[in-house]
Amino acid sequence: DGGITQSPKYLFRKEGQNVTLSCEQNLNHDAMYWYRQDPGQGLRLIYYSQIVNDFQKGDIAEGYSVSREKKESFPLTVTSAQKNPTAFYLCASSRSPTGAPTDTQYFGPGTRLTVL
Amino acid sequence: AQSVTQLDSQVPVFEEAPVELRCNYSSSVSVYLFWYVQYPNQGLQLLLKYLSGSTLVESINGFEAEFNKSQTSFHLRKPSVHISDTAEYFCAVSVGNDYKLSFGAGTTVTVRA
Numbered sequence: 001d002g003g004i005t006q007s008p009k010y011l012f013r014k015e016g017q018n019v020t021l022s023c024e025q026n027l028n029h030d031a032m033y034w035y036r037q038d039p040g041q042g043l044r045l046i047y048y049s050q051i052v053n054d055f056q057k058g059d060i061a062e063g064y065s066v067s068r069e070k071k072e073s074f075p076l077t078v079t080s081a082q083k084n085p086t087a088f089y090l091c092a093s094s095r096s097p098t099g100a101p102t103d104t105q106y107f108g109p110g111t112r113l114t115v116l
Numbered sequence: 117a118q119s120v121t122q123l124d125s126q127v128p129v130f131e132e133a134p135v136e137l138r139c140n141y142s143s144s145v146s147v148y149l150f151w152y153v154q155y156p157n158q159g160l161q162l163l164l165k166y167l168s169g170s171t172l173v174e175s176i177n178g179f180e181a182e183f184n185k186s187q188t189s190f191h192l193r194k195p196s197v198h199i200s201d202t203a204e205y206f207c208a209v210s211v212g213n214d215y216k217l218s219f220g221a222g223t224t225v226t227v228r229a
Contacts, residue, residue: 004159040125042206042219058216090159102148102167105217107159
């Protein structure tokens with residue numbers, strides 16, 4: 001089955017620690033995205049990547065980092081610089097390398113990160 | 117940045133009753149409009165989208181939405197809801213050649229028997 005997988009489903013972190021969230025897709029999509037979801041705020045774009053070895057900051061990139069070494073993988077690192085990291089994180093992908101606005105974005109099941 | 121407003125944060129509704137979820141956006145240029153649904157502790161699934169052509173779009177599970185350019189709205193409706201429609205619904209917009217989606221804050225629909 002084609003789709004997007006995110007792991008782990010739940011993640012707990014102590015303050016001051018970096019953590020990496022995994023996102024893998026086997027849809028052969030070129031574009032991938034990371035969103036953060038907070039209650040009552042909808043989804044906000046953290047980073048996006050249109051093609052391997054290239055990525056751009058979204059609206060709330062501070063305190064986060066990404067890499068795109070392989071087409072199917074787009075891991076997100078939440079660094080200790082992120083002041084309020086507790087949230088639900090969603091990864092998505094879409095077909096076109098140019099991210100055509102008509103392309104549907106497909107979402108993974110999400111990772112819930114809690115900072116203790 | 118594109119602004120998307122979902123006018124209701126919570127919509128309680130009885131089973132088999134109709135429901136309407138309101139969505140307004142701020143752009144005056146060409147837009148592409150989407151409704152996504154999120155079931156508890158899951159990712160988002162595309163419900164329907166408007167790209168061009170007929171202003172009324174339908175999903176396979178009975179939802180429909182109408183693009184109204186003059187009112188900059190894309191309201192979602194279903195004439196008769198089921199318990200299984202309990203979820204959070206997000207309106208999203210992309211503008212022109214910008215493929216980034218702007219999301220509304222979401223509307224939680226709770227269907228009661």
